[in-house]
Amino acid sequence: MPSQPSSAYERASQDGSDPRCRPIRLTRPAPIGEAIRYPDYTDEDHRTWCRLWQRQINLLDHERLACSAFREGLAAMRFEPERIPDLRDVDAVLMEAAGWHVARVPGLLHERDFFAFLARCVFPCTDYIRPAHELDYTPAPDLFHDIFGHTPMIANPVFARFYQRMGQAALRAGAEDARRLERFYWFTVEFGLIREGGRTRVFGNGILSSHGESKYCLGDKVERRPFDAAVIVEQDYDVWHYQDLLFVIESFEQLAEGFDVWALGRGLL
Secondary structure: OOOOOOOHHHHHHHOOOOHHHOOEOOOOOOOEHHHOOOOOOOHHHHHHHHHHHHHHHHHHHHHOOEOHHHHHHHHHHOOOOOOOOOHHHHHHHHHHHHOOEEEEOOOOEOHHHHHHHHHOOEEEEOOOOOOHHHOOOOOOOOHHHHHHHHHHHHOOHHHHHHHHHHHHHHOOOOHHHHHHHHHHHHHHHHOOEEEEOOEEEEOOHHHHOOHHHHHHOOOOOOEEEEOOHHHHOOOOOOOOOOOOEEEEEOOHHHHHHHHHHHHHHOOOO
């Protein structure tokens, strides 16, 4: 029997790269909402959050990179620049804004576990922070990527609904379509761009939470193509380098509708 195709993260871990890129399968239920315990973060952890926050906010504001949905969601979160957020507080904001919960997970999840959370309107979130030498880019998700990058976008109801639909489709996908969904996720949720107010702005979490990617994404070395779901699902990528190819949507409605058309055509919704 032929082996199932591996995800980009699985290939990275098989190549002997960072073990944090090895997807984790959950063996017990993850705490959700009020059941989450706030960790005993060190002063250095809070300083790392503060440094990441200040650098990223200054860059996004100065370059006017972030899309309006992200800016509105970030304002709703009311994060404190000098203190790592409590996931219970994040959960409360997302529940009020979009009907979503937050679950605390130990790291990069296996895709089946990850998408199962999304299908139930639950965002699986890490609660550890990257080391100081990875301020510019970390290959696996940490709490800054998850909390700062992801949760403001989930506060947007149109995006949140699309996100849930991705999870629902993934639970019905075979091996080949699972890889296609992984690519779609990468080029939209993680590294998506949007035309807004006559400019190209960012909604992808992997860019919004990365100082290096934020400075790189609109530069001359990056090819930016119009959104096309059928093209995106066949486009491979590399997790270890700044992204040289990105896709641009015209609206979140276009993103949601384009995904639904593709997924329905594959029998996934």
